[in-house]
Amino acid sequence: MNATLLESHITGYPRRQGKVRDVYDLGDRLVIVASDRISAFDWILPTGIPAKGRLLTAMTEFWLRFLKIPNHLISSRIEEMPAPFQAEADELHGRTMLVRKTKVVPIECVVRGYLAGSGWKEYRASGTVCGQSLPGGIRECEQLPEPIFTPATKAESGHDENISFERMAAEVGSDLAEDLRRRSIEAYRRAAEYARERGIILADTKFEWGRLPSGEVLLIDEVLTPDSSRYWPADSYVVGKNPPSFDKQFVRDWLETCGWDKNSPPPPLPAEVVTRTQEKYLEAFERLTGARAVTEESP
Ligand SMILES: Nc1ncnc2c1ncn2[C@@H]1O[C@H](COP(=O)(O)OP(=O)(O)O)[C@@H](O)[C@H]1O
Ligand SMILES: [Mg+2]
Known part of the structure; x- marks a missing residue:
């Protein structure tokens, strides 16, 4: 199963929503949930990219390990999150980070x-x-x-x-x-x-x-x-030409040609654009980390 998570719903902690992440305030720590929301032209699109939040979380972890500089990460293991997050482990595992609040x-x-x-x-x-x-x-x-x-x-x-x-x-x-x-x-x-x-x-x-x-x-x-x-x-890559971006190229190209005016809520993405975009996120992840991504819902 590979469901898309557009929004998380954990009760008991103040929640702030960014464009892509839901941030829960635990006092001296935060839980950051990377959803599958995608934004383009400063709009959050109504369609998500399945597993995008997991891929981005895994990439952040990869780079934090690579860089080895002091950072906020405490754990990305769902088992180490407060109980209300563990209760939603199927949805939240792999996309949730417990961090020090700064x-x-x-x-x-x-x-x-x-x-x-x-x-x-x-x-x-x-x-x-x-x-x-x-x-x-x-x-x-x-x-x-x-x-x-x-x-x-x-x-x-x-x-x-x-x-x-x-x-x-x-x-x-x-x-x-x-x-x-x-x-x-x-x-x-x-x-x-x-x-x-x-x-x-x-x-x-x-x-x-x-x-x-x-x-x-x-x-x-x-x-x-x-x-x-x-x-x-x-x-x-060719100097003098704007290369295709690794990830949002298909989304931007489609939005440019679908007749949307960029001033009103954007239309849903066609399945084809979603699939190809997910493939790009996967490719970026696999090329950079050398690892095969685990994108399924169950661990
Ligand atoms: N360790 C931390 N302490 C405090 N705030 C943080 C920490 N890590 C991330 N944040 C904040 O959490 C939010 C993440 O959500 P995001 O979807 O990226 O929001 P935005 O739309 O503002 O980019 C950002 O506002 C970021 O500044
Ligand atoms: Mg941000």
């Missing part, structure tokens, strides 16, 4: 090794990204001489806004800003190097960091998943 640093720590998306748009308009000047003549999706740190605000709704490093420093303090810039670039470099060996380009990614009451800084949230990163298959 005070989130309110900045998206984006690192770009290639120039695409909003970075490319700003560069084309002004020769800068987040206010930093870059050498002239860089083409769309071209690799940068060095990875750059391009912070953004965490907008409560709508689009995140790219900001300068100086503005980040003014908001969180320059010591923390410099520390997070260094840690984020280092984590990007190591992950990009590993992915490249497996035929995948990690064009850019977004990290989130949080602080414990003791002041200790932890890597939080999802880590290096296709939802927080831009992955391209290396074999179809």
Whole structure:
């Protein structure tokens, strides 16, 4: 069985819903449930992608193990969650993480090794990204001489806004800003190097960091998943052309041509688009981790 989980319903804890994850507050810890929701063009689609939440959870775990930097994960074993979560083990296993609750640093720590998306748009308009000047003549999706740190605000709704490093420093303090810039670039470099060996380009990614009451800084949230990163298959990469994204390509292509105006709730996805998208998430997972994914409902 391979049912789609659009939403979890655990009672007894305050729940906050993000675009993709349901976050339950246990006081000093959180339980994060990765649903199968998928978003595109800033809308959550009415159709989920079966097992997507499991694949993204497994990828986050994989990268946390790979990076070995202090992070929020306590356990992803359903047996170690509070009883109300265990009671829904069939639905929740493999997509649920028990983590230390932190005070989130309110900045998206984006690192770009290639120039695409909003970075490319700003560069084309002004020769800068987040206010930093870059050498002239860089083409769309071209690799940068060095990875750059391009912070953004965490907008409560709508689009995140790219900001300068100086503005980040003014908001969180320059010591923390410099520390997070260094840690984020280092984590990007190591992950990009590993992915490249497996035929995948990690064009850019977004990290989130949080602080414990003791002041200790932890890597939080999802880590290096296709939802927080831009992955391209290396074999179809050509400088000057925007490569197909690893995961949402079919969804975006279909939404562009189905007649939807992007200003009203989006239509359901056809089964074909769902299947092909699920295959892409599976492929990304298997190529990056070298493991076969377990996507069934029962352990
Ligand atoms: N360890 C943590 N402590 C506090 N908040 C966290 C932690 N890990 C993740 N979060 C928050 O949980 C939420 C995850 O849900 P998500 O679906 O990604 O939401 P969003 O739509 O805001 O991206 C994010 O707001 C993220 O900042
Ligand atoms: Mg998020």
